[in-house]
Amino acid sequence: MIKVTTKSAPSQVTLTISVDEQFIAPYKQAVLKRLKKDVKISGFRPGMAPDNLAEKELGEARVQADVLDEVIMHAYSRAVRDEKIETVASPKITLKKFVPYTDLEFEAEAPIMPNITFDLKKLKVSPLIAKVDKKEVEETLQAMQKQAAKKSEKKGAIANGDEVTFDFTGVREGKPVEGASATNHVLLIGSKQFIPGFEDNLIGLKQGETKEFTVTFPKDYHAKDLAGKDVVFTVTIHKIEQMDLPKMDDAWAKTMGPVKTLAELKQDIEQTLLTQKQAETTKAYENQVLEAAVTQAKFEAPASLVEEQANHLRSETEENLKNSGLDLEKYLEIQKRSREDFEKELTGESEKRVKLGLLLRQLIANEKIVVSDKEIDSEIQIMKEQYSDPQMLEHIQHDHFREDVRNHLLTTKAVNVLVEAAAKK
Numbered sequence: 001m002i003k004v005t006t007k008s009a010p011s012q013v014t015l016t017i018s019v020d021e022q023f024i025a026p027y028k029q030a031v032l033k034r035l036k037k038d039v040k041i042s043g044f045r046p047g048m049a050p051d052n053l054a055e056k057e058l059g060e061a062r063v064q065a066d067v068l069d070e071v072i073m074h075a076y077s078r079a080v081r082d083e084k085i086e087t088v089a090s091p092k093i094t095l096k097k098f099v100p101y102t103d104l105e106f107e108a109e110a111p112i113m114p115n116i117t118f119d120l121k122k123l124k125v126s127p128l129i130a131k132v133d134k135k136e137v138e139e140t141l142q143a144m145q146k147q148a149a150k151k152s153e154k155k156g157a158i159a160n161g162d163e164v165t166f167d168f169t170g171v172r173e174g175k176p177v178e179g180a181s182a183t184n185h186v187l188l189i190g191s192k193q194f195i196p197g198f199e200d201n202l203i204g205l206k207q208g209e210t211k212e213f214t215v216t217f218p219k220d221y222h223a224k225d226l227a228g229k230d231v232v233f234t235v236t237i238h239k240i241e242q243m244d245l246p247k248m249d250d251a252w253a254k255t256m257g258p259v260k261t262l263a264e265l266k267q268d269i270e271q272t273l274l275t276q277k278q279a280e281t282t283k284a285y286e287n288q289v290l291e292a293a294v295t296q297a298k299f300e301a302p303a304s305l306v307e308e309q310a311n312h313l314r315s316e317t318e319e320n321l322k323n324s325g326l327d328l329e330k331y332l333e334i335q336k337r338s339r340e341d342f343e344k345e346l347t348g349e350s351e352k353r354v355k356l357g358l359l360l361r362q363l364i365a366n367e368k369i370v371v372s373d374k375e376i377d378s379e380i381q382i383m384k385e386q387y388s389d390p391q392m393l394e395h396i397q398h399d400h401f402r403e404d405v406r407n408h409l410l411t412t413k414a415v416n417v418l419v420e421a422a423a424k425k
């Protein structure tokens with residue numbers, strides 16, 4: 001027998017569930033049958049010992065723990081099904097009472113699907129248009145010309161357009177600046193890879209010369225502790241190479257691709273840039289639509305899901321920083337941000353992600369979006385052709401991976417529904 005009392009909030013439900021000996025008994029038998037298969041008891045074949053002897057051999061604590069897990073899982077599943085509750089994450093279980101195998105009471109708190117009001121017809125986002133201007137084509141053409149340039153060692157002074165190999169160190173207030181030093185660094189003068197003023201100080205130097213100079217970092221520099229600050233650099237020139245650029249004409253264009261003229265090469269570059277921009281624009285528009293959809297849908301995100309997402313993002317951030325040789329506290333110190341501000345931003349981003357996930361889930365149900373086995377098979381086949389690693393190929397065969405593919409395709413279709421609705425005039 002099972003008894004359930006329910007207490008609901010806008011985004012959470014609390015179930016108090018009680019079960020008796022009659023409910024528990026079959027799960028205890030199932031647990032013992034599973035556990036005693038590997039128990040060796042003198043006088044009995046494996047798996048054939050009486051339950052009381054097997055339980056003694058296994059240990060009462062182990063058996064009770066496994067039975068509890070089994071009973072709680074099935075009792076909770078039945079309660080949710082009988083009460084017609086749509087949960088959106090695993091519950092938090094609190095054990096209230098357990099008299100071994102005769103009486104069990106526990107509390108289950110779980111986030112539920114909030115009431116989401118959303119009207120596709122009201123979702124309007126202006127389309128983004130991908131464009132390529134002539135300046136971009138010329139810049140790409142010049143970059144290709146520089147890549148095709150022939151290098152020759154230069155004995156004279158550094159000039160704009162030369163490629164220079166040098167050592168450098170940066171010091172502020174007598175202390176080395178982290179990341180502002182290198183040996184045998186290669187730089188094309190005029191490429192503007194360094195902060196403004198740095199490359200200008202190299203012009204005129206010759207091989208073997210050393211120079212010390214001060215550069216002021218931009219006020220909007222990404223590292224807050226360097227923004228607007230003076231850094232003293234010391235450089236030593238090792239090698240200077242002159243870049244002999246090929247002439248931009250039809251003959252050179254033929255060496256750059258399947259074209260016959262410079263005009264055709266420019267057209268090819270323009271089309272390539274346009275394709276890239278269209279992909280970027282499509283993604284940017286999709287993000288705008290999703291943000292607009294979340295803003296339009298008025299509902300409260302379950303606090304437990306937001307907290308769970310925030311914990312995930314925090315761990316992900318800390319792991320990325322660790323790979324860069326930093327911890328979170330050092331990173332926040334460099335960025336001159338407080339832990340409070342970081343957590344506030346983290347919570348905001350987590351809430352947005354949770355809301356988007358729930359909105360897409362509701363949309364899939366409302367629009368009756370489905371994914372066929374044929375679509376899943378096709379997607380998996382594409383993946384098989386992309387990978388050669390045996391472990392990855394084995395992973396692709398598992399049922400749980402197939403379910404992941406189904407969810408991915410469902411989400412993709414739901415996003416497409418939003419995008420199509422937003423683009424309609």
